[in-house]
Structure formats: C-alpha cells, structure tokens
Amino acid sequence: MTDLRPLTFTASPLDFSGLERADQAWIETQRLDDSAKVLLLHKGSLATDSAGDPFVVRAREADDLPIARPGLVFLGRWDSTPWFCAALEPGSVPDGLNFRVAAMRAEPDFACLMGRAASLLAWHGRRRFCSNCGHENRAGVGGLKLDCGSCGMEHFPRVDPSVIMLPFSGDRCVLGRQASWPPGMYATLAGFMEPGETIEEACARETREEIGRRVLHARYVASQPWPFPSSLMIGLMAEIDEGELFPDDDIEDAKWFTRPQVRELYEENNWAPKHFSISRLLIETWLAGEES
Ligand SMILES: [Zn+2]
Incomplete structure (x- = not known):
C-alpha cells in the first residue's frame, strides 16, 4: 500500500449544511456569528494580507472591503465556525498567491476550503447572466444557487x-x-x-x-x-x-x-x-x- 496523506481537496472538514442553508435567516445568523470568517480571493488567486498569508477576515469586517458580486458565498461550517468566501473587485488589491502553488503548500483542511471557494467563485464569475434568457441572475441559498428573475430558471454550481x-x-x-x-x-x-x-x-x-x-x-x-x-x-x-x-x-x-x-x-x-x-x-x- 502507499503511504500518501489524503489527496489535496479531499476529506473536507466542512459541513456544507445542505438542510439549513436554504433558509436566508439561518445564513444571516451564520454571517453575524462572532467567529464567522471569510476567505478572500482576487482574480482567481488567493488574496494575501500584509504578512503574505491567505487573506481571511471576520465576516463583519468584510462590509468594509471592495467585495465583488454576488457578495459573501457560504462555504459551510468547520467545527462551530461558519466560513464564507468572497471575491475582491479586480484591481482593488495587489495580485495574491497563485492558487495552484498555494494549494500545494496549504494544510489539507485549508486546501479543501480554498478549493471549494475557488470553484464557487469561478462559477459566479461565469454565470452573472441567465444562460436561458440573458437576464441577470440573483444569488440564493447563501450563494450556492442562482435564480433568474425573468424566466425562472434555477442555476446550480457546475461539477x-x-x-x-x-x-x-x-x-x-x-x-x-x-x-x-x-x-x-x-x-x-x-x-x-x-x-x-x-x-x-x-x-x-x-x-x-x-x-x-x-x-x-x-x-x-x-x-x-x-x-x-x-x-x-x-x-x-x-x-x-x-x-x-x-x-x-x-x-x-x-x-x-x-x-x-x-x-x-x-x-x-x-x-x-x-x-x-x-x-x-x-x-x-x-x-x-x-x-x-
Ligand atoms: Zn432566465
């Protein structure tokens, strides 16, 4: 047998909270939790703080940052901590860490957060408009679904x-x-x-x-x-x-x-x-x- 540690991006510590997240009030409770955190990406890379580490802020502090649409996207709960991700407006901060390199170096649990955040934010970046009628989509379910207000089509993250x-x-x-x-x-x-x-x-x-x-x-x-x-x-x-x-x-x-x-x-x-x-x-x- 091989003695590899778990493959990167597998064995996620996140509870995706699939039963609760459709409730907007529940999502808002998670966002207002004192421990809630936000992982920030910028142009598909990992945004970094002044120390060069992954840029993670408390959810309440995210209001003061140039967050791009659709705002905070719910990743799940890691132990008792709600985690969100968000994309910073392009050009609002210096370029960050190359995502692939950062994922290679990251602790396994954190790499899972990074991977889920990158996939979800890339999906939002490509799905601003409804692929059925061209109307602008509206995010629901904590950012894990998009609804078209014109034709009623629901869009879900791609795999x-x-x-x-x-x-x-x-x-x-x-x-x-x-x-x-x-x-x-x-x-x-x-x-x-x-x-x-x-x-x-x-x-x-x-x-x-x-x-x-x-x-x-x-x-x-x-x-x-x-x-x-x-x-x-x-x-x-x-x-x-x-x-x-x-x-x-x-x-x-x-x-x-x-x-x-x-x-x-x-x-x-x-x-x-x-x-x-x-x-x-x-x-x-x-x-x-x-x-x-
Ligand atoms: Zn539509």
Whole structure:
C-alpha cells in the first residue's frame, strides 16, 4: 500500500449544511456569528494580507472591503465556525498567491476550503447572466444557487466529471505528456466524460482516442475534486492490450514504462508533491505492485 496523506481537496472538514442553508435567516445568523470568517480571493488567486498569508477576515469586517458580486458565498461550517468566501473587485488589491502553488503548500483542511471557494467563485464569475434568457441572475441559498428573475430558471454550481487513468499491461504502464507540460514530464491520461456514457465507457473511449489501445478491464480507485475550475477527477487503473501506441493530437507523446523507469522519472523530478494529484496516486498504486 502507499503511504500518501489524503489527496489535496479531499476529506473536507466542512459541513456544507445542505438542510439549513436554504433558509436566508439561518445564513444571516451564520454571517453575524462572532467567529464567522471569510476567505478572500482576487482574480482567481488567493488574496494575501500584509504578512503574505491567505487573506481571511471576520465576516463583519468584510462590509468594509471592495467585495465583488454576488457578495459573501457560504462555504459551510468547520467545527462551530461558519466560513464564507468572497471575491475582491479586480484591481482593488495587489495580485495574491497563485492558487495552484498555494494549494500545494496549504494544510489539507485549508486546501479543501480554498478549493471549494475557488470553484464557487469561478462559477459566479461565469454565470452573472441567465444562460436561458440573458437576464441577470440573483444569488440564493447563501450563494450556492442562482435564480433568474425573468424566466425562472434555477442555476446550480457546475461539477464536470473527468476520467483519469493509468493504462497498464503486464509489468509495464503507459504515460503520456502534453506539449504544455514541463520538459520531460509524463503522467496519466485524462479526459472529460461525455453525455450518455458510463465511467468505464469514458475510460475506454479516452484511452482508445489518446493512445489507440483497447481497455480490457477498468478498476475504480478514487476520486478528487479538482478546482481548475470545477472538475471531479475519477481515477481508474485500466488494463489494456499490449501493442504500439498511437498518440492523438491532444498529447505530444506516449510511451511504455517499466516500474524502474517510472521510479527513476519521479525520483529525478519534483513536478508536484505526491499528495497533490490523483495522477500521482494512480502511479504510486501501480508502483506498489497492486496491479499486474
Ligand atoms: Zn432566465
């Protein structure tokens, strides 16, 4: 077995309070709680305070800040503390911490807050107007829903499911690389699910499209919310048929690797911490010899 700490963005300490949050009076009670806190983002990055730390203020203090629409968005309760997030008006503060870098370094619990905040605020940024009629939306349920006052359509935060898989056969696996990645970096394959397919079918289709091989058997391993901006990565081990690889246009290269070759690749390079992505979890699982 692998000895990884929980994947980043998983095992959230937040209680999303799904039963209570539809009550606007309850949300207001949370906001007025003396312990209530607000995590502030700015242009998709983590806003920072004067010490360079994540900018967190008491909810009451947020009234004095240049908060962008839709205002405070309820994240949930962490122990007895209500947590909100909000976006600062673009340009109102200096640029903050790159979100991806900050998430790599953050404590696991705090990274979950950051991820939920980034996904929700990115959704608000793209959904100001109703996608059905173009009228301006109005936030409800503590910012976890948008209502169109014109056509009545309700809009909910997006989650985009994606499959991410490590293809293997015998004692070799396949890793691919995208042209935009750092030089020499190889990792698992991935792609968005499409309407009308199961997780296993998406895994088989993406594997066939990306490397031209057939999946014989796929096994679900784990999933990971991936707030860039709102994916859910569904991780699988995919046993495939042996043979030549035919990388498609989405990936620059794909190669067969033995376990010693994969170990060498990841020992020599530190592209991201082990706990940061499910790609690495799949690779570590395979290196541990749990699939053959
Ligand atoms: Zn509408």
